[in-house]
Amino acid sequence: LYVPNSTAAFTKIGLENDVVESYVVFTGNQSGDHGGAVYARNAIDIANTLFENNKNTSGYGGALYAGTVRMTMQDVIFRGNVAANVGGAVYMSGSNEDVLELSGRNVTFEQNTATNGGAMYLSTGTRAYLKNATFTDNSTTSAGGALYVKGTSLEMDGVTTTGNVAGSKAGVLYSTETSTVMLNKMVATGNRAADGGVFYITDTVTEIYASCFAENVVTGSSAVMALYAGADTKVYGSVFENNESAKNAGAITAYSSEAPVLVQDCQFRNNTCHGYGGAIHVSGQTQMTLY
Numbered sequence: 499l500y501v502p503n504s505t506a507a508f509t510k511i512g513l514e515n516d517v518v519e520s521y522v523v524f525t526g527n528q529s530g531d532h533g534g535a536v537y538a539r540n541a542i543d544i545a546n547t548l549f550e551n552n553k554n555t556s557g558y559g560g561a562l563y564a565g566t567v568r569m570t571m572q573d574v575i576f577r578g579n580v581a582a583n584v585g586g587a588v589y590m591s592g593s594n595e596d597v598l599e600l601s602g603r604n605v606t607f608e609q610n611t612a613t614n615g616g617a618m619y620l621s622t623g624t625r626a627y628l629k630n631a632t633f634t635d636n637s638t639t640s641a642g643g644a645l646y647v648k649g650t651s652l653e654m655d656g657v658t659t660t661g662n663v664a665g666s667k668a669g670v671l672y673s674t675e676t677s678t679v680m681l682n683k684m685v686a687t688g689n690r691a692a693d694g695g696v697f698y699i700t701d702t703v704t705e706i707y708a709s710c711f712a713e714n715v716v717t718g719s720s721a722v723m724a725l726y727a728g729a730d731t732k733v734y735g736s737v738f739e740n741n742e743s744a745k746n747a748g749a750i751t752a753y754s755s756e757a758p759v760l761v762q763d764c765q766f767r768n769n770t771c772h773g774y775g776g777a778i779h780v781s782g783q784t785q786m787t788l789y
Contacts (some may be wrong), residue, residue: 522547524561529554532589533563534579545572553580556580556777559589560610563600571602575751576617579610583648585619586610586636592623600626600682607633607644614672615646616662622649622675624638630656638661641698642672643689653680664691667700667712667724677702685710692717695741696722701728709736717744717777721769731755736764743771747779751785759786 502548503731505631524535527546536542541772542564542589548559558561560579569590576587594664598618605628607617616636620626625648631654633644640679643662647650652673669689673679677704677761686696686709695714721741729752738749748769759780766777773779780786 512678513626517536521763523550524552525547525550527552528573530556531657532557532559534560534581535561538562538564538567538569541568541671543570544574547574547578549574549579551578554582556582558583559585559587560589562589564588564590568599569601570719571600571605573604574602575606575608576610577606577608579779581612584612584614584658586612586616586638588618589621590619590624590626591621598624599695600624600628600629602626603630605758607636607728609634612638614640615642616664617644619647620647620650620652624649625651626653628657629719633657633659633660633662636782639665640777641667643691645671646675647671647676647677647679650677652677654684656763657681657684659684659696662686662689666692666696669698669716670696671700673698673704681705681709682707686710686714686722688713689714690716693708695718695721696745697723698722698726698731699731700726702730704731706731706733706736708734710739711737711741711749712739714741719743719746719771719773721748721771723750725750725752725759725784728757729759732760733764737767738764738769738777739767741769743773746771746775746778748771749778751775751779752784753779753782756783757785759784760789761786
């Protein structure tokens, strides 16, 4: 499905009173460039839809490429999609002039793969809100096993992430280039990476509330959270339990972040590392507050 840019264009997939079936399946589709199943540059609503085993052989978005649009997703499953470059299931990018707005509820990402952003890659000018999203067994050869965000505003409420893998950084979420991230009631278990089992964060303002991080593993450092330059981070009322690092930081590394890090009302239980800081490793110019 190719939807070109038009100020008059508006597309609905899988919604009541639409021109297509009320339940839509995209399976086994392939593109030579962006958007293995759907390429959209206008407003688009997607509901009750399955994207499965779609891919591109060169480009972004193994299932869906969306640029300079407003998009909603509800009760959508992305499974087994592959991007040759970034965004195994979904790639979204706005611009300096146009903001891409995404609102998603009950969206599931399973076993999608890419170089960066195994499930989703959200780039410049994207403002995204996801509620009750699930990310399971997505993977990358580089960074962001589930999500890669760059210059993006991301809010997630009630998200569950399990078994996501990054070959390099961030088993779940890699964030950089003046992004803002807010997470509420996140559950992250059994995710893996070389560094940053769940998060690898630079140049980002991050707030995390009432979340649980358990049994995440890294072959390098930072079993849950790697905070580097410009990682202004606040974590409230969260639990870090049974995470493991082969090197430093069984839970959190804050290294030369040059930004304040606040950890309030959190619990650290049975985390391990084979280097420095069974739970937390702080160094460089980091200003960390614990209470």
